[in-house]
Amino acid sequence: MGAMKLNERSVAHYALSDSPADHTGFLRTWGGAGTPPTPSGTGRRCWFVLKGNLLFSFESRESRAPLSLVVLEGCTVELAEAPVAEEFAFAIRFDAPGVRPHLLAADGPAAQEAWVKALSRASFGYMRLVVRELQSQLRDARHSLALHRHSSWTAVSSRPKPQAPDRRPPGLENGHALSKDCSPVDWGEERGGRPAGRGLAEMQGAASLFLGRGQSPLCPETSYFSALHSWYGQEISELRQRWMQRARAGAGGT
Template sequence: MKLNKRSVAHYATNDSPADHTGFLRTWGGPGTPPTPSGTGRRCWFVLKGNLLFSFESRESQTPMSLVVLEGCTVELAEAPVPEEFAFAIRFDAPGVRPHLLAADGQVAQEAWVKALSRASFGYMRLVVRELESQLQDARRSLALHHCASQKAVASCSKSQAPDRRTPGPENGHFLLRERNSVGTVEERGSRPVGRDVTEWELQGPASLLLSRGQSPVSPETSCFSTLHDWYGKEIIELRQGWQQRAKGSQPENK
């Protein structure tokens, strides 16, 4: 792997937010000055993305070492000094020496191990795949819940529907309703009784209307001439009454 030294150094010290920072002890990692055996060197470490930088101090502007956290594992380890809270960054490639680090306490050790284990792109790729799987499961569950809700609403509306329904139109006309002297509701049509009423009508509900002198609306008696004659009767009667009243009000000629 080839890296531009100036670009990497600028990225290590610029104002971009770091994922984790803190002091750690290190034992002779690449770029770290050698120390007396077993003591380790205390350095300032900065984790940005999958890059782990080490500095001689917190105020240093030039990183001493860089570890690319790809193809590696982070696990607890034993340091040369038994009381140290140590962990190691181990690579799968043969011949690569692991990086041995130690924190100041157990809480710091656990925080560093967690942060370093989640820094690689491989881990992020697994997280994205898991989130995509969870999103698909959530969408399927939401779709099933939506279908179940629609079925429940449909079944509820069917169970609450009244048994007696309003009769639909016959031949495009609704039957008129009026109350008789008894108080019951009767259906009244808008057409006269004619001779062209079929035998089926006389045997059905229309026979009751015919016996009462009413006009059932049915496809067999919906011709315009029949309707015109039926409604024309009332108009003729009104016109004759008006003419009679008009004649009665005129003075007689002497």
């Protein structure tokens, strides 16, 4: 595996640029290229900045020049043991032979977990896997949507078209509904305006008017409704005369 050459000025400019960092924080380090030597077992506390697949270390947060750079490709990030007790350590190990691992330690378990996740997801290899997985999910979602639309269209196409309901009452003519045997039914009678028995008796009494004219009393023509009106008027007049006679007779008796 050949060595990768980097332009130090360009790398330093990118490390100090305003481009957003993926993760930052203080870590203790025990090795790696460019790391200043420290007393045995104590480690060195540095400020680390992760941008893309590049991990920079600085002497402090205000430093203007990086101490070291780690390119996070072809490596694995795993928990490790630090030389000092109670250190939350992890290591960056490379597959290439002869490359020393980078041993780092965070200030606590939450910071350790956050750094391990961020570094494990920083390589382009991981990003390629994520992109492939997302593309596969997108293809499955489009296929499912196409099947759903096809099934919905098929169901709508095979469904019979609904007929417009006929809101007019059956056989409605001149305010009366005719039954199947052409018997007129007064809507006022159905609502309780007049007893059904009395209406039937009146229609039977009026039948002679239509039979005398050659018409059926069950299905009279429109022109003969005037005869019905006259017949009802005569009955009312007779009832009024009877009432007046009873009233006069009652007055004479007193």
